[in-house]
Amino acid sequence: MGKNKVVPLVLLSSVLLAACGTGSNSGANEGEKSAPKTEVKKDPYTMLIYAAGVSKEEFDKRFRATLEKKFPHITFNYQTSGTGNNITDLVTRGEIPDIIRTDIPTLRSGYLDLNLGVDLTPYVTKYKYDLNRFNPVFINEIKDYTRDGKLYGLPVPPFFPNVLYYNKDLFDKFGVPYPKDGMTWDEVYELSKKMTRMDGGKQIRGFSANLTGMLRDNPFSQAILDSEKDGLTDTDKWSKVFSNLKRFYEVTGNEYPKTAADDMNMFGKGEAALSANLHSVYLVIPPEINWDIVSLPTMEGAPKRVSQRGPAYWALTETGKHKDEAFEVVMQMLTDEVQMEDSKQGIPTTLNNKDIQNALGTGHSLYKTKNMKAVSFYPPTDPTPKRKPGLVDVPLSSQQSAVSAAFLDYVSGKADLNTSLRQLDEKLKGLVEAEKSKK
Known part of the structure; x- marks a missing residue:
């Protein structure tokens, strides 16, 4: 096997234009053109993502489009569990994923004991990632597991x-x-x-x-x-x-x-x-x-x-060659936009965002007819x-x-x-x- 408002782009653009006006106080001669910004071309490569029990169809529906748009240079190879394709099989064959979906019941046997564990704390600091977005219950659960305060994953819906x-x-x-x-x-x-x-x-x-x-x-x-x-x-x-x-x-x-x-x-x-x-x-x-x-x-x-039952967690692997970008991929899979679409389909969010919580099931043909507020009537224990x-x-x-x-x-x-x-x-x-x- 739920705890950031986006500045409207039009408003943000207006503010920037006002601050960078073309008058005599702008610091540039009228009509002067700024040098075109050069995009840094990134070398293409394949990133392997593994999640036991989650079908390729589900992964593609929930994550693939947003990932391919955000990271066009990455080819995302998604694999799930099955006969001969469990995480231990992949490790034995040397086909170790860059990102793995783990959970508390299998965190040790299917992740830490395989020497795959990566503490995400340095990446959270480097990218100034706000853990307060999440329900603290889910962050505390994975931190408390080893009692060393290390953060071995970020909570992904559903719980x-x-x-x-x-x-x-x-x-x-x-x-x-x-x-x-x-x-x-x-x-x-x-x-x-x-x-x-x-x-x-x-x-x-x-x-x-x-x-x-x-x-x-x-x-x-x-x-x-x-x-x-x-x-x-x-x-x-x-x-x-x-x-x-x-x-x-x-x-x-x-x-x-x-x-x-x-x-x-x-x-x-x-x-x-x-x-x-x-x-x-x-x-x-x-x-x-x-x-x-x-x-x-x-x-x-x-x-x-x-x-x-708590959520699963997106985790990095120690052998991964692209850990920084893998962390950025994880962040993209946990954005408000992705979790809002999940919530509309009846998948409880791991975020504190009330708007996302209240949207639960509203885009689903069956759940939109049900009392979905019952799911969050009480906070998670x-x-x-x-x-x-x-x-x-x-x-x-x-x-x-x-x-x-x-x-x-x-x-x-x-x-x-x-x-x-x-x-x-x-x-x-x-x-x-x-x-x-x-x-």
Whole structure:
């Protein structure tokens, strides 16, 4: 797998002309022509850009035109992941990209451990690049990852805020008022009970969820693996997260299905009235579902922020021969103009710019009919604490599998709350030991 106004060119030109008038005080004889400005011709070359999981079609649509206009001497060779073409394959073949799209889950294994890391701080200073353009949550997340303050990338959309989807037709059919922005989990729980019912012999579930996302991107921004020691972090908060979600599946008729995938897919089948899930342009809901969204509910004791999967980051590589120009390319891909077009297509911006945030979905045939303000109803929550330097880390995918399995044991009645959390703690310690053995 969102935090600069442009001076109008006409106005700027008028000011310059007024300041450089042709009168006797201009410092030049009337009619004198200035020497023509000579453009420095740049040698052509090819720049390789790599982004795992992002299709060539998406890259071309979002970035290619602006890059080719700004840098006509550069041929942009874009590659994405696939069999035999993952980043480790490219490094092994010596085909190392100039720019790579990384993210927090793969920052170490797919970037730093491959000795590709470049601290962008000197380039930010050299080009006077304003990091305050971005939501500070996203800058802090990548700086905090290694705890050395180095900036290994700049945040590129999309990020994936959690929202609450609802089926308008089901609410209309049962005469229940729609959910609203700013609700609490307690209010949504009561609403889910009203919407859980039989309809013509068909069981309608009041609530479903992308549980992987709900657990990973939980209301407390709670890490799974403790940042200071081996094992589960803050059992008390995990108890609240588990207990909050489990009660929805204790409602008669809304029992937990066989798998997490079954649960997540209920909404798209028209069998669930509510669904807690990510807002993502990659999430396709069948057109026959008449849906809308509101902000994700908040939990007592947790901040009123939206939990989210963070963005990816454009990063340079240590072996790149054109680092300065690569940084300029990154800046171009993150301009207000590019992010405004992204936002109009439903891709949440990584910038603080309110105009860009408010434009979310306005240029998209489907999203322009939805309550897209729900996505930014609350600001993004702070990043989860990262592991202390010197402590062995565990891939996030393995941590997610462990916490999902523990919740499944709890929600299915195989283990009580304390037992499921104790077993999760033991599992995480085992995963750490397994990683140590690989060193």
